[in-house]
Amino acid sequence: MLRLNVLLFGLLLSTGIVAEELNLDEGQLSCLLEPSTEVQLSSEVSGIVQEVHVQRGDLIEVGQVLLSLNASVETAVLNTALAKVEFAQRKVRRNAKLFKRKLISDHEQDEMLTERRLANFLAIEAKVRLAQRQTLSPINGVVVERLREPGEFVDETPFLRIVTLNPLHAEVVFRAQLYGKIKKGMLVNIFPEGNEQHYRGEIIIVDPVIDAASNSFGTTVLLSNNLAQLSAGVRCNIEFVTEN
Secondary structure (H helix, E strand, O other), X not given: OXXXXXXXXXXXXXXXXXXXXXXOOOOOEEEEEEEEEEEEEOOOOOEEEEEEOOOOOOEEOOOOEEEEEOOHHHHHHHHHHHHHHHHHHHXXXXXXXXXXXXXXXXXXXXXXXXXXXXXXXXXXXXXXXXXXXXXXXXXXXXXXXXXXXXXXXEOOOOOEEEEEEEEEEXXXXXXXXXXXXXXXXXXXXXXXXXXXXXXXXXXEEEOOOOEOOOOEEEEEEEEOOOOOOOOOOOEEEEEEOOOO
16 A cells, blocks of 8 residues: 555646645645556466456356356255255155154164265265356446456456445545545545546545655545546545535
């Protein structure tokens, strides 16, 4: 985060965007709109890609299937496990009356019940392994980069990059002299470049450490983007809200 603050502050300073003196009650300060969440998705297990279900720019929801790996072996294992469960259940049912009539021993009954229980556990394990062949979205967001195609091999390296654009974050850098005056919960108006409207935001993060190289510290402003009117990567200005 400190490195980001140094780079951002240097950019703003080089372009003349940061004023020589900053006041909280007047003027506007430069900021940059960014996704509130960015995730580089990896598959839980390695394998050959069967299908990537989304393209760059697609909107996605939590729990949506994004990637499917070839699962022929796992499907066969699950079918075998389910067949063993069915057999164990039939065996227990067939011998229930014999047990009541004391025609089979307690030991034989225990073996059949244990066999059924183990078969169920194996079926659960097979279902989990099959489920691992699909990767689900952990967030609501949008796809910004697709890194793998069907037929390619995936492991722990990312295959997809997704971001959350609602809410958005606005990253703002302040001079160290203002440290202690900028606090969480302070409200600001945000003015994106090329947009005539302004949007209300709230400071949610104040860096606890001042960056010595730039003599500055960073903050993060949270703002709603319910109507998808704003895009990440846009420069903006903020103005502190002075009314009560």
